[in-house]
Amino acid sequence: MNTIKLIACAALAAATAATSAYAAAPTAAAAAAYKAPTNAYGQPDLEGTWTNASLTTFERSKEFGTHKALTDAEVKKIEGEDAKMVAEGNAPTDPNVKTTDLPHECGRGFSGAGCGYNVAWIDPGSTVMRVNGEPRSSFLTEPADGRLPPLKAGVVLPAMYQHRGENPENMTLAERCLTSFGYSAGPIMLPLLYNNNYEIAQSKDTVAIVVEMVHDVRMIHIGAKHRSDGERPWMGDSIGWYEGPTLVVETTNFPEATALHGAWKELKVTERFTRVGPRRVLYQFKAEDPSVWDKPIAGEYEFSASKGRIFEYACHEGNYALEGILSGARADEATAAEKAKAAAANKTAAAPVTGTKKQ
Amino acid sequence: MASEGKFLHKSKMIIGLAAVWALGLAQSHAAPAVDRIGGHPNFSGVWSVMNTANWDIEPHLARAALELRPGPVVPVPAKAILALGAVGSVPAGMGVVEGGKIPYTAAALAKKLDNQKNYLERDPEVKCDLPGVPRANYMPLPLQIVQSGKTFLMSYEYAGAVRDVLFKDPGPAPIDSWMGQSVGKWEGDTLVITVTGQNDNTWFDRAGNFHSADMKVVERWTMTSENTIRYEAQITDPATFTKPWKMSMILYRRLGEDARLQQFKCVEFVEELMYGDLRKEPLK
């Protein structure tokens, strides 16, 4: 309880806005309007399939400053542009279109095969995130500018994914089908470009969260203590308890491989799940690692009921892509070697006969 | 006195055992007293078999290795397994197939034997592929059931396989998958799960026993005591078997410090095997 109070106090102190992102309970209005159901164990019933797909991002775009709420006009623009893009992507292609008509540049320095997506490949949601009906400019609300704080002096991000293509171990965890891109499983659980679906199942002593991407299952041990053996399992070590209508989950013992913006060693993530509507679950999160950040970071969003069930994401079994990436790198090296050889041959051929040759 | 005491003690034990036996008889006709949730037996917990079905679902004696090659006198372990010595051998088992033998068609039996000859190359478990049903249930690693009044989720330690039992039939699976589509219904205190939509990439065990993508599995999960489940699976696959057949076994509840599902993300353990030749500098 003390921890929770501390967290709540820290959150309140850090927030400049009227409501804290990591409040101890959902807003009074929401709580009054809706009574969360309980399950056969008498626990708050969080079961179902849920999605956090959203056009709102984790961090806030700088232009919104400390405005965590979007205006109606901003919402209209964002959702309208997205709808337009989907409609254009789904429109029939003129059979006469040539390969030269494929996009060459698609922003942010990506070009060529980097433009290999069209809308059929992704499914990031079509609306901005609403929390208690309020459209949001970011999930992160503390710091107040909705952006990750600078790392503490002296903190060095682990050098990951260097020498890409040289070995399977140099590839991202997702490319290797070990876990999702980014933080789908978390914690903090955050959406990706597609398959942002989760299923929650509850028994007396366990809450299981099935994460569709790379079929991860988070096992939260209700009423248990954190492991003290120093081992750091995938997705950390999660324990939980119920506070009124809220499931509180505390996770520590994170592995370095899934560091959250450099934080893992002393990282503690606290999540609060509260049913705020028949088809809505409020998700509040707080992450603290005093070795990396001066203050905790916190934020919130709402899961909505997912369309349909979780489908199997058997990734490794059909991962032609990893083989393709590695053999692509070998092909690149072979091409480079041939070019170098040809260049050397040309140089030799072009060299004047009388030229001196160093031995 | 001492011997009389002993005798009394013994006779009490016998009476006690008889009572347990009688209770057992009574229980075979009535539902055992188990924890219930939502009107059904509560299967929640961590479970595993204590058999060797994952090595070979048919009755078998111990043998030297999962893949053998001809030796001067008797077959010997294949070269690639040899270094494992006794660790690479196969433990014996009574088998879980009702009647002992799987009723393969002649062509399918030939394929099974060929699978055995090429075991290392072909067993999907070697590559850390998802295990499929029923194999997932009798792998040496446990499974956890998370059951509420409305949900029945099965989470497997091996490769993070997971099954969500659907209690409303959505119709045929839209595409095939490794773990298939599980549709459940309660028949009294037995949970009957029909599994369809599995692809043909999974096996039954490490002995080359296989199936086609048309396989239908009807599982029956029955709690026979607080800590035991009788698991049955009826296999129907006319492309592979001459008639439907059944397997049956017991799953035991893991208790105390053993009742914690661990993670076995074996994908990274097989990268050298699967992609080693594609390294910039392959190991020698």
Added chain:
Amino acid sequence: MKLRFVRAVGLGLAAAFCIGAPVLAHHAFQAEFDGNSPIMLQGKVTKVEWINPHTWVHMDVVTDGVSQEWMIEAGTPNTLLREGINRDTLKTGETIIVRGYRAKDVRCRPACKANGRDVTFLDGHKVFMGSSGTGAPKDGSDPNEK
């Protein structure tokens, strides 16, 4: 507003939505496929592998009477399943047109490979369509929902 939100970023390969470890989005097209080798193929579907992380469409492309098998990488089946696609959506024998980028590895083992950015039927209609949204209207924008 362009490129500020997820989908826009996604179409440009995604590096913006990451906190911490680089989100080298997706299965790294630039590593697997050659941006300098755009390709257009027309042929008959011989097999569809509805698998993750990517659907692979096998097709037979006949050039000057010589037939060559191609494997075309498409998106994850899961989002398509949610849109109602199933094993019968793209049938064996159907003729399709693929526009995309050829794999860097041109050895064609066991088949030639390419990315299928744009997979259409002969009349130009898309085989795979983008989602019109996972949540809507249950996304909290409907005040009656609460």
